[in-house]
Amino acid sequence: MAEIVGGFLVPHDPVMFVARDAAPADQAERVWGAFENCAERLAASGATTAVIVGNDHYMLFGTTCLPKYCIATGHVEGPLDQLPGLKREQIANNEALATAIAEHGAEFGFDWAVARSFTTDHAFSIPYQLIVQRAAELSGREIKAVPVYLASAVDPFITTHRARELGEQIRAAVLAFEGDDKVAFIGSGGISHWVGTKESGQVNEEFDRYIIDLCCTMNIDALVALGDDEILARGGNGAMEIRNFICAMAASGAARGELVEYQPVPAWVTGLGLIELRV
Amino acid sequence: MKRDVLERVLWNLSVDRFSKVKFKENPTQFLSRFPLGAEDVRMILEFDVKGLQEAGVSPLLTMGYWIEMSPERQMSTYNRKLGSESGFSGSIKG
Numbered sequence: 001m002a003e004i005v006g007g008f009l010v011p012h013d014p015v016m017f018v019a020r021d022a023a024p025a026d027q028a029e030r031v032w033g034a035f036e037n038c039a040e041r042l043a044a045s046g047a048t049t050a051v052i053v054g055n056d057h058y059m060l061f062g063t064t065c066l067p068k069y070c071i072a073t074g075h076v077e078g079p080l081d082q083l084p085g086l087k088r089e090q091i092a093n094n095e096a097l098a099t100a101i102a103e104h105g106a107e108f109g110f111d112w113a114v115a116r117s118f119t120t121d122h123a124f125s126i127p128y129q130l131i132v133q134r135a136a137e138l139s140g141r142e143i144k145a146v147p148v149y150l151a152s153a154v155d156p157f158i159t160t161h162r163a164r165e166l167g168e169q170i171r172a173a174v175l176a177f178e179g180d181d182k183v184a185f186i187g188s189g190g191i192s193h194w195v196g197t198k199e200s201g202q203v204n205e206e207f208d209r210y211i212i213d214l215c216c217t218m219n220i221d222a223l224v225a226l227g228d229d230e231i232l233a234r235g236g237n238g239a240m241e242i243r244n245f246i247c248a249m250a251a252s253g254a255a256r257g258e259l260v261e262y263q264p265v266p267a268w269v270t271g272l273g274l275i276e277l278r279v
Numbered sequence: 280m281k282r283d284v285l286e287r288v289l290w291n292l293s294v295d296r297f298s299k300v301k302f303k304e305n306p307t308q309f310l311s312r313f314p315l316g317a318e319d320v321r322m323i324l325e326f327d328v329k330g331l332q333e334a335g336v337s338p339l340l341t342m343g344y345w346i347e348m349s350p351e352r353q354m355s356t357y358n359r360k361l362g363s364e365s366g367f368s369g370s371i372k373g
Contacts, residue, residue, distance in 0.1 A: 059293070059294050
C-alpha cells in the first residue's frame, strides 16, 4: 500500500523570478536557500510522488467555469505563465494515483472536477521545479507530481472547512491505494500578500508568524476557524491560499511542522514562509 | 453592469490571444460584442482599474489585463491609479 512520508508548506511568489534583485541580498539568499533545503529534505524522505495543492489565479479557469477543487488525472504541462527561470515543460503526473483519488472521492462524497489534460500555473510549477524536480536530481530517482487546484484566489472560494475535509479524503485515498508509492504533500501559497490591490507590497509579519505557529503545531482547527474577513484584513487576498495549507496538512496527517525559513520581503510583496510537515 | 460580463471581458484580455489582437486592432469594436454599458466601456478603455475593482471585478483580473493590454504596463502606475503610493513595480500576478 502507498505510504505518506510528509510534506511542505511553501510560497509560490513569482516576483522572486521577475525581480530577483529587488529583495535585500541576505533575504533573497535565505529564501532561495530554503527552497533548496526543502528539496534536500524531500530527496531524503524517499518520496516517489508529490501531491501539490495550489490554486488558480484567474488564468487557467475563466468565468465560464470556476471549480471549487480540481485534480489533473492525465497529461500535465506548465506553467502557463512562464517566468524567467521557470519555463514551460512536460510534467510526469502519477496518473494512477490521481485517478484513484478522484474515484475514491466520487465514492465518498467528493465530486472532483477532473482535468484530463492540464496546464499548471506558477502555484504548482514553482514548488514543482524548485523542490520536486530538484529532489529528483539530488536523489537520482523519479518523483512524479499530482496537481490539485483549490478555489483559494478566485471566489466563490472553497471553505476552509471543506479544504480540510478534502485533505482528509485525499489522505484516505492515498492510504487505500494499492501501490508502493511514497507520497509527500506540498501546500503552495501564502503567507500575507495583497495581489492587484492598492495594498500590494505590504507584508504583515505578525499575522505570518501567527499562521506559522498554527502550522507548526498542526492546529488545523484554528486555521479552519479563521474567517475570510479576518484573513483578508490581516493577510490580504493572497492569504486566502491558507486553504492550500489546510488541505495539505490534513492530507499529510503530520505530527508537527518545522519552520525551515521565514522572511518578510515587501520588495517581493510577500511574507515567505517555508515549513516542513513531519509525520 | 454586473460584475460577470466585466470579468469575462477582462479574463479574455488577460489570457486569450485572439481577444488581445482584436482589442488592439479596434478596442471599441471588440467591446461591442459584449452587453456593456457606456460607463463599463469607458472604464475598460481608460484602464480605470480602481473603478473596475469598485464594480466588483477581481484584482487578479484588473492586474492581468493591465499587464497584458495597457500602454504603460508599469505596476507603479497601476498602483497610483488605485490610489496607492506603493513604488512596487514588479509586473506579475501572484
